[in-house]
Amino acid sequence: MLSQYMKKFEGFEYVLENIETYSSAGRRYKNNLPWSADAVALREEWLRVGRCVRLLGDENAKESVMAIGHALMQLHDIHNTLESLRHGEVMSEVDLFEIKNLCQQVACVRQSAVALNMEDVLSVPDVQDVFRLLDPDSTGVVSFYVYDSYDSRLSEIRKQLKKLRMQADSDSSGELVGYVAQEQQIQAEVLHRLSDSLRDDAERLLLALSQMAYIDVLWAKARLACDWHLTMPLVSESKSALRGLYNPSLRHHKEQQGLRYQPVDVEIGPGVTLVTGTNMGGKTVLLKTLAVAQMMAQYGMWVPAESAQLVLVDDVVLCVGDEQNELRGLSSFAAEMTQISSLISQSRSQRLMVLIDEPARTTNPKEGRVLAEAIANVLQQRSSLTVITTHYSLGSVVSKRYRVRGFDETIGHVAVSVQTINQFMDYSLVLDTVAEPPQEAIRIASLLGCDKELLEMVACVNNNR
Amino acid sequence: MFITDILQYRSLAVVGLAKNTGKTVTLNYILRGLHDRKKKCLVTSIGVDGEQQDSVYATSKPEITLYEGMRLVTSEVHYNHRQLLSEIVATSEWHTAMGRLVTANVLQRGQVILSGPATTERLRQIIAAQRDDASISCTIIDGALSRLSLASPTVTEAMVLATGAAVSPSLPQLISKTRFVFNLINLDVVDSWLVDCLSGITSGVWAIDNQNQLHDLELPSVFLLSQMGDKLFEYGNRFYVPGAVTDRLLKSLTNSRRPAQLIVRDFTKLFITPEVYAAFCGMGGSVQVLQRSRLIAVTLNPTSPQGYTLNSEKACMAMSEALGIPVYDVKQCEKQD
Numbered sequence: 001m002l003s004q005y006m007k008k009f010e011g012f013e014y015v016l017e018n019i020e021t022y023s024s025a026g027r028r029y030k031n032n033l034p035w036s037a038d039a040v041a042l043r044e045e046w047l048r049v050g051r052c053v054r055l056l057g058d059e060n061a062k063e064s065v066m067a068i069g070h071a072l073m074q075l076h077d078i079h080n081t082l083e084s085l086r087h088g089e090v091m092s093e094v095d096l097f098e099i100k101n102l103c104q105q106v107a108c109v110r111q112s113a114v115a116l117n118m119e120d121v122l123s124v125p126d127v128q129d130v131f132r133l134l135d136p137d138s139t140g141v142v143s144f145y146v147y148d149s150y151d152s153r154l155s156e157i158r159k160q161l162k163k164l165r166m167q168a169d170s171d172s173s174g175e176l177v178g179y180v181a182q183e184q185q186i187q188a189e190v191l192h193r194l195s196d197s198l199r200d201d202a203e204r205l206l207l208a209l210s211q212m213a214y215i216d217v218l219w220a221k222a223r224l225a226c227d228w229h230l231t232m233p234l235v236s237e238s239k240s241a242l243r244g245l246y247n248p249s250l251r252h253h254k255e256q257q258g259l260r261y262q263p264v265d266v267e268i269g270p271g272v273t274l275v276t277g278t279n280m281g282g283k284t285v286l287l288k289t290l291a292v293a294q295m296m297a298q299y300g301m302w303v304p305a306e307s308a309q310l311v312l313v314d315d316v317v318l319c320v321g322d323e324q325n326e327l328r329g330l331s332s333f334a335a336e337m338t339q340i341s342s343l344i345s346q347s348r349s350q351r352l353m354v355l356i357d358e359p360a361r362t363t364n365p366k367e368g369r370v371l372a373e374a375i376a377n378v379l380q381q382r383s384s385l386t387v388i389t390t391h392y393s394l395g396s397v398v399s400k401r402y403r404v405r406g407f408d409e410t411i412g413h414v415a416v417s418v419q420t421i422n423q424f425m426d427y428s429l430v431l432d433t434v435a436e437p438p439q440e441a442i443r444i445a446s447l448l449g450c451d452k453e454l455l456e457m458v459a460c461v462n463n464n465r
Numbered sequence: 466m467f468i469t470d471i472l473q474y475r476s477l478a479v480v481g482l483a484k485n486t487g488k489t490v491t492l493n494y495i496l497r498g499l500h501d502r503k504k505k506c507l508v509t510s511i512g513v514d515g516e517q518q519d520s521v522y523a524t525s526k527p528e529i530t531l532y533e534g535m536r537l538v539t540s541e542v543h544y545n546h547r548q549l550l551s552e553i554v555a556t557s558e559w560h561t562a563m564g565r566l567v568t569a570n571v572l573q574r575g576q577v578i579l580s581g582p583a584t585t586e587r588l589r590q591i592i593a594a595q596r597d598d599a600s601i602s603c604t605i606i607d608g609a610l611s612r613l614s615l616a617s618p619t620v621t622e623a624m625v626l627a628t629g630a631a632v633s634p635s636l637p638q639l640i641s642k643t644r645f646v647f648n649l650i651n652l653d654v655v656d657s658w659l660v661d662c663l664s665g666i667t668s669g670v671w672a673i674d675n676q677n678q679l680h681d682l683e684l685p686s687v688f689l690l691s692q693m694g695d696k697l698f699e700y701g702n703r704f705y706v707p708g709a710v711t712d713r714l715l716k717s718l719t720n721s722r723r724p725a726q727l728i729v730r731d732f733t734k735l736f737i738t739p740e741v742y743a744a745f746c747g748m749g750g751s752v753q754v755l756q757r758s759r760l761i762a763v764t765l766n767p768t769s770p771q772g773y774t775l776n777s778e779k780a781c782m783a784m785s786e787a788l789g790i791p792v793y794d795v796k797q798c799e800k801q802d
Binding site for chain 2: 024076077092093094097098101142143144145158161162165166180
């Protein structure tokens with residue numbers, strides 16, 4: 001089960017915001033999306049998304065796809081009404097109208113599913129019998145009142161009422177009141193009767209509603225896959241390999257500003273993958289992006305990459321020094337250690353995706369290095385997939401070392417400055433064999449145009465070493 | 466009498482100048498008139514009429530009579546207590562304090578309490594939705610007391626104003642109070658190019674110079690108008706205030722001792738008293754609007770709740786003379802019909 005706090009992390013919230021459902025029932029389903037680590041179930045869900053994706057691009061399917069969208073827009077979230085029906089409450093006319101409307105929209109989706117040859121994917125229970133009960137005159141229209149045909153006495157009483165109301169003089173008002181009372185009495189009886197006979201259907205109606213909500217989200221996932229050019233992941237037991245991986249929110253943000261976004265290729269297996277590299281090299285972004293991709297996949301979505309094979313995990317733990325803990329009054333070091341300690345114990349029983357950004361960076365470098373190395377050593381023993389970014393040169397034996405290629409003066413077309421330095425970054429990852437992280441901090445500081453006195457002093461200190 | 470006039474408009478608000486001015490009687494008169502002419506309309510209200518305290522608890526007697534073929538929009542609570550036969554055709558998904566909004570077609574005449582959406586925005590949506598339905602010739606809105614804002618031309622095209630002895634038992638006073646509101650409703654509309662120019666501006670205080678250029682006076686609040694002194698007239702004496710205009714604003718313009726030309730969106734933005742308005746006009750000032758409601762008729766209820774009764778015929782005549790439009794006592798009209 002995914003930790004609750006991960007859903008709130010901004011990169012994934014952006015994804016959820018862009019799953020645009022048509023109905024409030026769909027919205028409710030989206031906010032409680034089921035997390036899965038079951039390879040079979042996930043593969044099925046990704047395939048269902050895929051079938052919807054194909055239909056979205058199919059001109060012949062357009063009409064039926066639109067009919068489903070229209071039905072979902074008409075759908076009201078009457079979960080509470082159906083729950084009270086199930087618990088024996090008497091439905092009002094308004095409630096019965098809502099139930100009738102649900103039946104109508106279900107019928108519409110079922111019909112479109114047949115037309116699209118998608119009955120297996122868009123499966124909703126048949127509730128036509130309920131519709132027929134609420135449409136005794138077989139008008140086929142979604143409207144409702146206590147029809148005359150529900151009770152033999154109604155038509156005569158209403159005939160009398162009509163006559164009296166046309167006259168509308170004070171002499172007949174006593175008679176009128178009498179008939180009104182009778183009509184209301186019978187209407188109440190009818191509502192009682194209808195509620196009784198619908199009680200056993202409540203479960204099926206609830207299921208229909210939740211299936212409609214699921215279908216709403218399924219199409220929304222498919223639309224997202226088309227709009228964002230997502231890819232269907234494959235499940236792997238040995239390693240996660242992502243080519244052309246990108247971070248949706250960051251990419252869209254950059255592209256809106258007319259800037260280039262560079263996707264990366266990355267492979268991670270069980271044990272520890274170390275990522276070193278220059279500042280501003282996108283190491284933290286890489287961790288967040290891995291988290292987003294993994295979460296999207298395990299929530300049954302396609303992933304933001306050109307191709308992706310993924311090891312499924314029980315939980316994703318992202319440790320990037322967020323402000324949440326600081327608000328709780330913990331120092332950044334204490335918050336970090338608490339989180340790492342708990343993930344290490346969690347990793348004893350579960351396979352996790354662990355993403356740690358520069359562990360122990362806020363303490364003194366000597367002890368910090370020791371701590372970071374120890375963390376890497378412990379996690380290397382686990383089946384969890386761990387990615388650790390660091391500036392320390394760690395001596396740990398790890399599964400893999402990556403280095404961000406980093407600063408390259410030949411890429412950009414403008415002068416290097418604080419504003420433009422990102423354009424000179426090559427974010428791609430290269431395999432590294434040495435433990436020593438790249439020494440680029442001083443060079444970048446000077447490229448950023450730091451104060452002369454400071455830079456001269458840096459050179460001086462460096463020489464004295 | 467004025468029913469045929471109503472049919473020229475797609476939407477109408479029925480508004481009372483005070484409690485017990487016969488708004489409900491007027492509305493019922495209109496609805497019967499429309500029914501007699503076989504016209505279908507949609508009827509709703511803005512919120513609940515405050516006049517019926519009990520209506521919130523649905524214990525009061527429904528007073529609005531609707532006829533076969535009409536459509537109504539009211540809250541769930543009041544729908545369940547209706548005394549007419551009707552068929553639900555739509556519900557809102559959102560809930561108000563009184564449940565969902567229910568739209569229903571009347572199958573057999575009877576009475577209902579109307580409690581439509583509480584905001585003009587939702588009301589506008591309802592009116593807009595009916596526009597596509599050719600079977601509905603007009604949307605009629607029962608205006609809650611002291612909610613003249615719904616008579617805004619941005620909501621309904623036309624209005625009927627109910628006045629009566631409840632406003633004042635003295636005929637001259639009643640006429641003077643009614644005429645004041647009548648004059649505001651009928652304020653002149655500015656040139657159409659200015660309407661186009663100003664409609665999009667929804668806040669601030671603006672000056673319009675002789676070259677018809679707009680200048681934002683950049684006042685953080687209209688209350689600071691009085692502190693501007695002569696700087697206020699830097700660009701001339703024409704001003705546009707899209708927000709609410711109060712006595713205080715008018716007073717500061719009057720105190721500047723220059724004739725100011727004030728432009729407001731519509732009369733519902735004016736929260737001013739007759740005395741202050743008179744002083745403003747006396748200084749040579751004038752008020753114009755971007756949009757005007759068409760006032761179709763004024764109805765007069767000669768009876769005050771205290772039991773005092775004006776002479777209906779005399780009162781209507783005098784009011785009609787003062788306003789220059791027909792004034793009806795609908796109870797008398799009903800007898801004649």
